Amino acid sequence: MSTNKIRVLVAKLGLDGHDRGAKVVSRILRDAGMEVIYTGLYKTPTQVVNAAIQEDVDVIGVSLLSGSHVPLFRELCKCLRDHKAEHIFVVAGGVIPEQDYEPLRECGVDVIIPQEARADLIVTTITELVEARGRI
Amino acid sequence: MKLFSDAAIADLRKQQTQWEQNELAAALKGRAEERTDYQTECGIPLKRVYTAADVADIPADELGFPGAYPFVRGVYPTMYRGRPWTIRQVAGFGNPEATNRRYKYMIETGQTGLSTDFDLPTLLGFDSDDPMAFGEVGRVGVAIDTIEDIERLFDGIDLEKISVSLTINPSAWVIYAMFISVAEQRGCDLTRLAGTLQADPLKEYVAQKEWIYPVRQAVRLLRDMIVYSTRVTPKINPISLSGYHLSDVGGNAIQEIAFIMAFTIAYCEEVIAAGMDIDDFAPRLSFFFISHQDFFEQICKFRAARRVYAKVMSERFKAKKPESMRLRVHVQTAAMSLTKVEYHNNLMRTAIQALGAVLGGCQSMHTNGLDEAFAIPTEEAMKLAIRTQQIIRDEINVTSVVDPLGGSYFVERLTWDMEQEIWKVLDEVDQLGGAVKLVEEGWFQQKLADSAYAIFKKIDSGEKISVGVNRYVDENARALDAEIHPYDEQCTQLQIDRLNAVRAKRDTALVQRLLKELKEQARSSDVNLLPKTIELAKARATLGEICGALREVWGAYEEPMIV
Amino acid sequence: MISVARFDQAKRPTYVASLELVPEVLAGSRLAIARMISRAEGNYAEASAALAEIYKHTGKAHIIGITGVPGAGKSTLVASLIKALTLEGHKVGVVAVDPSSPFSGGAILGDRVRMNDAAEANQAFVRSMATRGHLGGLAPSTLQAVDVLDAAGYSPIIIETVGVGQDEVEIVTAAHTVVVLSAPGLGDDIQAIKAGILEIADIHVVSKADKPEAAATVAAIKGMLALGSGTSHSTWSSPVLAVSSVSGEHMESLQTTLRNHWKHLQDSGEFAARERNNCRTRIFNMARHLFQQQFDAGANDLEQHLQAVVRRESDPRTAANVLLGWNQER
Numbered sequence A: 001m002s003t004n005k006i007r008v009l010v011a012k013l014g015l016d017g018h019d020r021g022a023k024v025v026s027r028i029l030r031d032a033g034m035e036v037i038y039t040g041l042y043k044t045p046t047q048v049v050n051a052a053i054q055e056d057v058d059v060i061g062v063s064l065l066s067g068s069h070v071p072l073f074r075e076l077c078k079c080l081r082d083h084k085a086e087h088i089f090v091v092a093g094g095v096i097p098e099q100d101y102e103p104l105r106e107c108g109v110d111v112i113i114p115q116e117a118r119a120d121l122i123v124t125t126i127t128e129l130v131e132a133r134g135r136i
Numbered sequence B: 001m002k003l004f005s006d007a008a009i010a011d012l013r014k015q016q017t018q019w020e021q022n023e024l025a026a027a028l029k030g031r032a033e034e035r036t037d038y039q040t041e042c043g044i045p046l047k048r049v050y051t052a053a054d055v056a057d058i059p060a061d062e063l064g065f066p067g068a069y070p071f072v073r074g075v076y077p078t079m080y081r082g083r084p085w086t087i088r089q090v091a092g093f094g095n096p097e098a099t100n101r102r103y104k105y106m107i108e109t110g111q112t113g114l115s116t117d118f119d120l121p122t123l124l125g126f127d128s129d130d131p132m133a134f135g136e137v138g139r140v141g142v143a144i145d146t147i148e149d150i151e152r153l154f155d156g157i158d159l160e161k162i163s164v165s166l167t168i169n170p171s172a173w174v175i176y177a178m179f180i181s182v183a184e185q186r187g188c189d190l191t192r193l194a195g196t197l198q199a200d201p202l203k204e205y206v207a208q209k210e211w212i213y214p215v216r217q218a219v220r221l222l223r224d225m226i227v228y229s230t231r232v233t234p235k236i237n238p239i240s241l242s243g244y245h246l247s248d249v250g251g252n253a254i255q256e257i258a259f260i261m262a263f264t265i266a267y268c269e270e271v272i273a274a275g276m277d278i279d280d281f282a283p284r285l286s287f288f289f290i291s292h293q294d295f296f297e298q299i300c301k302f303r304a305a306r307r308v309y310a311k312v313m314s315e316r317f318k319a320k321k322p323e324s325m326r327l328r329v330h331v332q333t334a335a336m337s338l339t340k341v342e343y344h345n346n347l348m349r350t351a352i353q354a355l356g357a358v359l360g361g362c363q364s365m366h367t368n369g370l371d372e373a374f375a376i377p378t379e380e381a382m383k384l385a386i387r388t389q390q391i392i393r394d395e396i397n398v399t400s401v402v403d404p405l406g407g408s409y410f411v412e413r414l415t416w417d418m419e420q421e422i423w424k425v426l427d428e429v430d431q432l433g434g435a436v437k438l439v440e441e442g443w444f445q446q447k448l449a450d451s452a453y454a455i456f457k458k459i460d461s462g463e464k465i466s467v468g469v470n471r472y473v474d475e476n477a478r479a480l481d482a483e484i485h486p487y488d489e490q491c492t493q494l495q496i497d498r499l500n501a502v503r504a505k506r507d508t509a510l511v512q513r514l515l516k517e518l519k520e521q522a523r524s525s526d527v528n529l530l531p532k533t534i535e536l537a538k539a540r541a542t543l544g545e546i547c548g549a550l551r552e553v554w555g556a557y558e559e560p561m562i563v
Numbered sequence C: 001m002i003s004v005a006r007f008d009q010a011k012r013p014t015y016v017a018s019l020e021l022v023p024e025v026l027a028g029s030r031l032a033i034a035r036m037i038s039r040a041e042g043n044y045a046e047a048s049a050a051l052a053e054i055y056k057h058t059g060k061a062h063i064i065g066i067t068g069v070p071g072a073g074k075s076t077l078v079a080s081l082i083k084a085l086t087l088e089g090h091k092v093g094v095v096a097v098d099p100s101s102p103f104s105g106g107a108i109l110g111d112r113v114r115m116n117d118a119a120e121a122n123q124a125f126v127r128s129m130a131t132r133g134h135l136g137g138l139a140p141s142t143l144q145a146v147d148v149l150d151a152a153g154y155s156p157i158i159i160e161t162v163g164v165g166q167d168e169v170e171i172v173t174a175a176h177t178v179v180v181l182s183a184p185g186l187g188d189d190i191q192a193i194k195a196g197i198l199e200i201a202d203i204h205v206v207s208k209a210d211k212p213e214a215a216a217t218v219a220a221i222k223g224m225l226a227l228g229s230g231t232s233h234s235t236w237s238s239p240v241l242a243v244s245s246v247s248g249e250h251m252e253s254l255q256t257t258l259r260n261h262w263k264h265l266q267d268s269g270e271f272a273a274r275e276r277n278n279c280r281t282r283i284f285n286m287a288r289h290l291f292q293q294q295f296d297a298g299a300n301d302l303e304q305h306l307q308a309v310v311r312r313e314s315d316p317r318t319a320a321n322v323l324l325g326w327n328q329e330r
Helices: A020-031 A043-056 A069-082 A098-107 A118-131 B004-030 B096-109 B147-153 B173-186 B201-208 B215-232 B242-247 B252-274 B278-284 B295-316 B346-360 B378-396 B408-433 B436-443 B444-458 B491-505 B509-522 B530-538 B543-554 C018-026 C030-041 C044-055 C074-087 C119-122 C141-150 C166-173 C186-197 C215-224 C250-266 C269-310 C314-321
Strands: A007-011 A035-038 A059-064 A088-094 B114-117 B164-167 B194-197 B237-243 B287-289 B331-333 B364-366 C063-067 C092-098 C108-109 C124-130 C158-161 C177-182 C203-206 C241-243
Touching: A007 A020, A020 A035, A020 A059, A020 A088, A020 A118, A020 B444, A020 C108, A035 B242, A035 C314, A043 C030, A043 C119, A043 C124, A059 A069, A059 C141, A069 A088, A069 C215, A088 A118, A118 B444, B096 B114, B096 B378, B096 C314, B114 B331, B114 C241, B147 B491, B147 C044, B164 B237, B173 B194, B173 B530, B173 B543, B194 B237, B194 C166, B201 B215, B201 B237, B201 B252, B201 B436, B201 B444, B215 B237, B215 B252, B215 B278, B215 B436, B215 B530, B215 C108, B237 B242, B237 B252, B237 B444, B237 B491, B242 B287, B252 B295, B252 B408, B252 B444, B278 B287, B287 B295, B287 B346, B287 C250, B295 B331, B295 B408, B295 B436, B331 C074, B346 B378, B346 C177, B364 C269, B378 C074, B378 C141, B408 B436, B408 C241, B436 B444, B509 B530, B509 B543, B530 B543, C018 C063, C030 C044, C030 C124, C030 C141, C063 C074, C063 C166, C074 C092, C074 C158, C074 C250, C092 C108, C092 C141, C108 C124, C119 C124, C124 C141, C141 C158, C141 C186, C141 C269, C177 C250, C186 C215, C203 C215, C203 C250, C215 C269, C241 C250, C241 C314, C250 C269, C269 C314
Parallel strands: A007 A035, A007 A059, A035 C108, A059 A088, B114 B164, B164 B194, B237 B287, B287 B331, B331 B364, C063 C158, C063 C177, C092 C124, C092 C158, C177 C203, C203 C241
Antiparallel strands: none
């Protein structure tokens, strides 16, 4: 019988210090029965990918409010590909204007969750992603 | 002294009982109230109606007069009759000349003070060509690498005439050094420079989360700056104690004021330990609070904060000068109250919050752009924000009477209740060993994270209403974007080119020698690091070099794991 | 209307059989190691043969258990040790155990906040694990995770535990060297409660040596050890070290002591005894775990049997027998 839990790395990339959302989301996911690893602030894409691989997470969730999401996600997704870790989903949150959705899709981001999203939307989105992929 | 006689209060209570039994009972019988429980955002219970009986136990001298102890009614006797608050919209993006152009536009629009936002690499002490600066240069503020960038930033702006606020924190002492060096080179009288540095390190560790060094070293840098600025630039406020950010990470109104007062106490103790008299520097302590959604709570918050501060200064630190006891505050409306959905509603939100700040007696204000939930504000959004303040100031006649809500039974009671809650927190901080220790241990951080989660759950359950988001939702409304302030993709390369040019033409041996001397000085906690930093700024050392030198000596801060 | 933007990125690999992953684990592939640990943790039936295969390649690593009350600074110490040990050229494994929420079954794990250095990342493998409701000490999968890292060539392997009291005693039976961490300035009452875990230490470490109260804590622990019951079967006498993770002070002395203890185990013959002990505990542990699993499998019928027991139509032993799928005679 498999009892695996969904594992999520909640990460802060770059120099953005806004961690309120990342911490709230961490608690939401924990309260939905997921296992969450929080990286703390000021992480580089390489550090995040390293942690994600070692922790064998299903999802990397990154919240960014500094406006630098496009270059940072581009770097993160490239780093995932370089490490052959493309099975890990990349979920973006924070302040992301819709005009940047297409560039982020091109980078390899899987989902963008808007800042106003309610807890159940966040939880179902992640659950559906992982369930659709199946266990690996 | 009592405001009301015991007999009058007793009589009033009797009348109230009658009213409750007659009119009120009948009304409740006809229609129940919408909720069973009414309270402010921070959880203080609210009564249906307030009377003189509710303020009978508050001594009359707790109110006093504007411009006099305990300053609850305002810090100046004439308030906005004498001088309206300063319209101080913060701006900063891209290269220094881009921000400089925005400043000139805002001055033309009627802004009366300048305020600078810096980009993240500048805040965190990295040069624009540092790998850690990847993707961040000029993004959320202006990029500054050397003194030449400060020259460009204030090009054509008379620094003796207009006051300049600098939203800079861990690297504040470097920016200050560059700023006064530029002023000096222009031949300004340094004693006439007016402005404010944010430079509030403890709130960084608990809220804004931009840090470089361990906590105690950051407090030491602040001490050096307060001591130096008091002597050399007496009209500059070397610190703006920033409750705004505590609220930004989920703190309630009580936490905002109480935590900031705890930090104030810690800083004063540090500067006094360096040999200064409280009355020498306290008049230049300044504050930065939020004006949030709960209208009356926020007004009472400003009033309570002033009274608490006056008492802390007078009773705890034995300040003598009235200027040491008056809490001057810059206010910003609540960015986190703004929504992307139906973003035009943000204009209304901001206007109401701004009115609250004025009724609460602020000294200067930033009103958020309606597009703040998307990106940094466009020129048009900034204009609307400035107009909002001008309408409040010039059209609706709320500035003619000082503290117009003073004496309201409700406002005085709530002010008093909030003050008591603030004292409780301050007592707890004292008992647990003081603010610096508690910041290191993550005590404040945990309280704020808990509060943030509680607020989220309230929004999630619909208990806290956000119009257009969880109430009156227009299912057909698309989250159409506002026009977004464009990011200049050339910005990073330009900064890097300039850095290379500066490094090529300066006397690098001199810079290296000065950096070595700075590191030596940093090993002792008794030396003031400002004079050496000013030498470095003039020698065209980069911000990253100066901050990096001290990183080598002091190490980097490591955050406690608090989620 | 608030909705997410979901892009269908085509890129997902399919399931690779666990036995096929074994050679990759042994070759040190970090993706394979990570996935194998997840399968152990998730109790995949399909993975048990692979884990058995992996077990054959274990027994090389020096396993170090680190425990201490919350706030003692375990994560900081582990981060400093990773830095120091990787600098010496070791491939360091870390398994950090944190409790699952009893309400949701979820967890916020580990403390990667301090694991910053990219250079270290290639030399160290850090894995956070939740207790997932496992009662009493280490979950079986914690030790399977250690096996995977051991087989992949990591040594030393550090197990960092939650630090909440008696459960920690189980570390002794999993590790070769047990480090108990204490923070300076703890009150007398806390020290007394901790006495139970103080006695399991091969090495005592007092953190935050830069604080003035550290010397007093060192003295207090030495005093308590002197009063000890003397039940230890070892000729090793547990040293008390003060370290500062902030300044890096005395980190080398901790490294030396770890090495000395490892050597002591080999030279004194205590290593064999410890290994035997460890393996015995692992068998018991696994048996208990399988038993629990079997019970859980029948637990769907729990309510029905519960009602029968309440109505006195059945009795607790009969109900337990049936739920376990055993016949009445047992």
